Amino acid sequence: MTTAKSPQAGQSQPHGFDEIHILWISEGMSCDGDTVAVTAAAQPAIEDVVTGLVPGLPTVHLHNKVLSPTVGGEEFLAPFRAAARGELTPFILVIEGSIPNEKINGDGYWTSFGNHPNTGEPLTLNWWIDNLAPKAWAVVAAGTCATYGGIHAMAGNPTGCMGLADYLGSDFRSTGGLPIVNVPGCPVQPDNFMETLTWVLYHAAGSAPPPPLDEMLRPQWLFGKTVHEGCDRAGYYEQGDFAKDYNSPKCQVKIGCWGPVVNCNVPKRGWMGGIGGCPNVGGICIACTMPGFPDKFMPFMDMPPGGSLSSAIVKPYGAFIRRMRGITNSTANTEPRWRHNREELTSGYNPRWRP
Amino acid sequence: MTATKPERTAAKKQPQIMEMSWDPITRIIGNLGIYTKIDFANRLVTECHSTSSLFRGYSVFMKGKDPRDAGFITSRICGICGDNHTTCSVYAQNMAYGIKTPPLGETILNLGEAAEYMFDHTIFQDNLVFVDFCEAMVKETNPSLLARAENAEAPGAAVHGYRTIAEIMRAYNPFEGEVYREALKVSRTTREMFCLMEGRHVHPSTVYPGGVGTMPQPTLFTDYLSRLLDILDFVKKAVALNNDVFDFFYEALPGYEEVGRRRVLLGCWGCFQNPEVVDYRYENMTNWGRAMYVTPGIVVDGQLLTTDLVDINLGIRILLGSSYYKDWVNEEPFVTQDPLGNPVDMRHPWNQTTLPEPGKRDFGDRYSWVMSPRWFDRNSGQHLALDTGGGPFARLYTTALAGLVDTPYVKSTGRSVQISLPKSRTLPEMTLEWTIPQWSNALERNRARVYFVAYAAAMAVQFIEEGLARVRAGDTRVFTEFKVPDEAIGCGFHEAVRGVLSHHLVIRDGKIANYHPYPPTPWNGSPRDSYGTPGPYEDAVQDMPIFEENGPENFKGVDIMRAVRSFDPCLPCGVHMYVGQGRTIEKLHSPMWGAGHA
Numbered sequence: 001m002t003t004a005k006s007p008q009a010g011q012s013q014p015h016g017f018d019e020i021h022i023l024w025i026s027e028g029m030s031c032d033g034d035t036v037a038v039t040a041a042a043q044p045a046i047e048d049v050v051t052g053l054v055p056g057l058p059t060v061h062l063h064n065k066v067l068s069p070t071v072g073g074e075e076f077l078a079p080f081r082a083a084a085r086g087e088l089t090p091f092i093l094v095i096e097g098s099i100p101n102e103k104i105n106g107d108g109y110w111t112s113f114g115n116h117p118n119t120g121e122p123l124t125l126n127w128w129i130d131n132l133a134p135k136a137w138a139v140v141a142a143g144t145c146a147t148y149g150g151i152h153a154m155a156g157n158p159t160g161c162m163g164l165a166d167y168l169g170s171d172f173r174s175t176g177g178l179p180i181v182n183v184p185g186c187p188v189q190p191d192n193f194m195e196t197l198t199w200v201l202y203h204a205a206g207s208a209p210p211p212p213l214d215e216m217l218r219p220q221w222l223f224g225k226t227v228h229e230g231c232d233r234a235g236y237y238e239q240g241d242f243a244k245d246y247n248s249p250k251c252q253v254k255i256g257c258w259g260p261v262v263n264c265n266v267p268k269r270g271w272m273g274g275i276g277g278c279p280n281v282g283g284i285c286i287a288c289t290m291p292g293f294p295d296k297f298m299p300f301m302d303m304p305p306g307g308s309l310s311s312a313i314v315k316p317y318g319a320f321i322r323r324m325r326g327i328t329n330s331t332a333n334t335e336p337r338w339r340h341n342r343e344e345l346t347s348g349y350n351p352r353w354r355p
Numbered sequence: 356m357t358a359t360k361p362e363r364t365a366a367k368k369q370p371q372i373m374e375m376s377w378d379p380i381t382r383i384i385g386n387l388g389i390y391t392k393i394d395f396a397n398r399l400v401t402e403c404h405s406t407s408s409l410f411r412g413y414s415v416f417m418k419g420k421d422p423r424d425a426g427f428i429t430s431r432i433c434g435i436c437g438d439n440h441t442t443c444s445v446y447a448q449n450m451a452y453g454i455k456t457p458p459l460g461e462t463i464l465n466l467g468e469a470a471e472y473m474f475d476h477t478i479f480q481d482n483l484v485f486v487d488f489c490e491a492m493v494k495e496t497n498p499s500l501l502a503r504a505e506n507a508e509a510p511g512a513a514v515h516g517y518r519t520i521a522e523i524m525r526a527y528n529p530f531e532g533e534v535y536r537e538a539l540k541v542s543r544t545t546r547e548m549f550c551l552m553e554g555r556h557v558h559p560s561t562v563y564p565g566g567v568g569t570m571p572q573p574t575l576f577t578d579y580l581s582r583l584l585d586i587l588d589f590v591k592k593a594v595a596l597n598n599d600v601f602d603f604f605y606e607a608l609p610g611y612e613e614v615g616r617r618r619v620l621l622g623c624w625g626c627f628q629n630p631e632v633v634d635y636r637y638e639n640m641t642n643w644g645r646a647m648y649v650t651p652g653i654v655v656d657g658q659l660l661t662t663d664l665v666d667i668n669l670g671i672r673i674l675l676g677s678s679y680y681k682d683w684v685n686e687e688p689f690v691t692q693d694p695l696g697n698p699v700d701m702r703h704p705w706n707q708t709t710l711p712e713p714g715k716r717d718f719g720d721r722y723s724w725v726m727s728p729r730w731f732d733r734n735s736g737q738h739l740a741l742d743t744g745g746g747p748f749a750r751l752y753t754t755a756l757a758g759l760v761d762t763p764y765v766k767s768t769g770r771s772v773q774i775s776l777p778k779s780r781t782l783p784e785m786t787l788e789w790t791i792p793q794w795s796n797a798l799e800r801n802r803a804r805v806y807f808v809a810y811a812a813a814m815a816v817q818f819i820e821e822g823l824a825r826v827r828a829g830d831t832r833v834f835t836e837f838k839v840p841d842e843a844i845g846c847g848f849h850e851a852v853r854g855v856l857s858h859h860l861v862i863r864d865g866k867i868a869n870y871h872p873y874p875p876t877p878w879n880g881s882p883r884d885s886y887g888t889p890g891p892y893e894d895a896v897q898d899m900p901i902f903e904e905n906g907p908e909n910f911k912g913v914d915i916m917r918a919v920r921s922f923d924p925c926l927p928c929g930v931h932m933y934v935g936q937g938r939t940i941e942k943l944h945s946p947m948w949g950a951g952h953a
Contacts, residue, residue: 029411032384033434033557039478039539040546040556047530047539065381069486069529071916073377108679108713111386112408114378122408122716151431157416158711186558187434246561246568246834266555272543275578276550276560282568283560286427294428299421301563 016206017058021091023080024064027113027125028097029152029161033187034143035066040272041190044198057201077114083132090137098145098152099167101160102126110159133168137176138200142193147182148291155295178210182217186288190272192222216291227259227285230268240318242311253311256284256301264289371396373907382483384435385926389919395907403896405880406723407926414709417870422839422862423564429872430558433925437557438471439851440872447858448564449635451845452837458630460566460833462822465627467552472811474545475852476804479923481538484801487917488600489527496903496913503607511595520603523596541589548582551575566834576823583815587779590812594787597805601798608902615797615918617895621749622741625651626850627814637694640664645759648814649850652753659756664848672702672738674727677882683708689861689869690844704859704871727884728877742891743854743875745800745923747807750850751789764813774809797921841865851875853923879922892919
């Protein structure tokens with residue numbers, strides 16, 4: 001294992017590691033759905049990364065509660081405790097779940113991860129982030145809760161929870177010189193997460209530049225396009241042809257789909273193995289990858305306010321174009337007239353050497 | 356081997372008691388801590404507390420929201436069974452809105468939920484639970500048992516192909532074993548089947564009150580069926596593999612039936628609606644509940660007390676006692692009578708108000724964010740701490756006793772459940788029979804889980820046939836339009852993967868006035884209630900014998916972990932186990948085994 005002196009703040013630790021630990025804490029305001037989703041990935045699969053099947057990656061030691069081979073307790077916590085003491089480097093810190101406000105909880109805790117070894121009192125998630133994030137070579141937020149607060153940060157929530165960048169500051173830099181890497185989604189699309197993680201691991205191996213992120217710290221190649229731009233029902237939209245209820249295969253924008261304004265690749269990519277999705281298979285986009293999720297998109301089953309204007313505008317154009325295409329389509333559905341079984345050739349072929 | 360026959364009565368030796376805790380518990384979902392006192396002289400657990408250290412407050416932040424959002428929001432309660440919440444919420448909303456899903460919509464939901472059981476039970480059993488039974492773990496905890504397993508012929512070798520028990524154990528080694536890796540793949544195939552029906556996993560995109568948005572083309576059912584056929588060999592082999600390992604444990608470690616054992620106190624709220632019968636009217640709930648393809652019921656000491664969802668509903672009580680909440684008895688009740696005119700208790704979820712009060716953890720007082728759901732038995736006057744046996748155990752038990760399920764693929768006999776699976780690539784048609792076992796213990800909870808995968812697969816064959824028949828007949832409606840009433844109540848009952856799941860909804864002024872989801876883990880993982888009755892994990896672990904060969908210095912606690920994991924904890928619904936205030940005793944946390952282990 002590479003051991004490095006703790007670097008100065010702001011000074012980036014070199015990369016080119018042969019081995020790296022992944023310390024994954026899902027004890028945020030979470031449902032563990034991102035961990036579970038990651039086990040659905042096949043591109044690459046988690047076991048292929050852990051067993052070293054993917055060429056060019058460092059040896060990965062995964063410490064994740066759900067998949068841990070340990071019985072639990074201190075055996076599981078040992079690497080986390082070692083890292084907090086500065087004795088385990090380099091490591092990637094993955095946080096799953098939003099970060100509660102522990103300043104408002106009296107003597108208690110909203111969520112904890114293990115106990116303090118001396119006092120036996122629960123150690124809060126926030127304690128771990130305070131102690132691990134400054135030592136982490138990279139910090140990854142898995143899921144919309146950890147990235148932006150998500151469903152548990154809904155209006156009226158009692159825990160005052162937030163995303164990792166709200167907690168650490170959006171100018172946070174890891175010892176590897178990286179900003180927080182946000183992989184939003186509720187849950188994360190399985191391959192999106194594994195692909196991002198492998199990019200970070202290629203970077204750790206010294207064979208890739210840092211992953212390109214947008215201003216909300218999302219991987220650009222995954223979140224640069226909208227749902228609508230990858231939705232196979234967008235053709236209905238263009239023709240002004242909208243579903244009136246959920247029995248319909250048409251565009252769902254009038255029955256709750258926020259796809260046109262949401263950064264997400266699910267309709268294009270499918271959910272897993274190219275199967276499933278959201279509006280492409282009849283499920284309205286509720287914008288679960290977005291910083292404004294969920295409050296800015298509720299009630300989910302109502303038409304987005306912008307949808308009424310754009311669908312009204314597209315309607316006359318769409319209706320006309322649909323009629324024109326209908327005419328062309330019926331032409332396209334008719335075979336050319338020279339395909340027949342009569343005793344003559346009418347294809348236009350001229351056998352000039354025959355009498 | 357140091358393990359002796361369990362002495363459940365007077366201990367023979369001078370007790371040598373130590374505090375041992377495991378926090379967090381791994382290979383489960385959510386935050387759970389287990390705190391015990393163990394008498395190493397007599398190899399017995401003498402005390403156990405379980406606690407969950409996570410609070411998010413769904414019932415708090417759902418107030419005032421649009422009721423139609425409930426299925427989308429409550430799905431996020433859980434990252435492995437969120438779709439069960441969406442489904443249950445949709446059932447509750449259907450009741451409140453006075454609507455009925457078109458039959459094909461029900462069939463699509465049944466197929467989605469069947470895939471969820473197949474996915475979840477497979478990944479949990481083979482990738483989470485079975486690590487406790489794999490070669491690497493047994494070598495560290497019971498080396499002499501492993502030595503015996505090397506020479507123990509596997510009775511099911513003709514089906515699964517592994518000659519000895521030790522070979523089976525090796526196949527479950529994490530990330531390396533053959534079955535472990537195959538199970539991960541199967542968990543992907545089954546999730547694809549799920550996504551075909553419900554859009555995406557685990558939070559569905561195509562499930563709505565009134566039905567689904569899934570397009571019911573023949574392709575949909577063909578894509579599902581072909582994947583189902585792909586995994587049938589695996590399902591049949593899994594049953595044989597599990598039987599071999601668990602039977603070996605009974606035989607090689609006499610007394611192992613006491614691990615995780617408690618009274619038979621089981622609850623099952625039923626699943627797989629029968630589209631011909633269900634109308635979601637509370638007044639008819641008794642009938643359509645009994646028409647479900649897994650029968651709801653409550654079993655006490657082997658007797659089926661009821662199969663009536665109205666009885667089940669009215670008996671639910673949410674007790675406090677050890678949880679970080681202020682009581683709500685002085686708050687305004689929401690529902691004083693059910694739609695049949697029966698009185699509704701103040702401690703019933705319809706009337707609950709969640710008032711979080713974070714505080715220090717004190718095992719003599721309050722120590723968990725989980726409340727204590729109980730079922731009030733009018734006949735005995737007792738608040739029963741029902742468990743779900745991880746889900747499958749209670750489902751098979753009630754269905755077997757009730758004798759109501761009679762389909763071409765699954766039949767209840769009154770004492771067993773017969774499950775018929777069609778021919779698959781390498782194995783012939785098979786009928787598997789789950790017979791009511793002698794005990795409610797860790798091994799039988801685990802065994803039931805693998806049988807229920809077969810159950811779900813068998814029912815899925817029927818649902819595919821029903822779905823295709825409707826599509827061929829031109830009946831392709833999957834969604835019913837509705838209006839949200841200003842004032843209404845609803846309740847949903849569904850078997851989540853891990854067992855009983857209820858959603859209770861109250862609508863006022865067209866908004867959510869009250870919403871309380873009760874998943875299985877609050878039942879299983881509850882702390883001691885106001886009557887001092889321990890929760891099921893606590894009860895199952897307390898007084899449990901220890902068979903691990905290690906002494907206190909390098910004790911792993913594998914038997915305790917097997918007992919707890921047999922319930923399939925899922926703590927985004929919540930738990931922690933503790934040490935009592937008696938005499939002390941040498942303090943010892945569970946030992947460390949070095950930092951890096953992939």
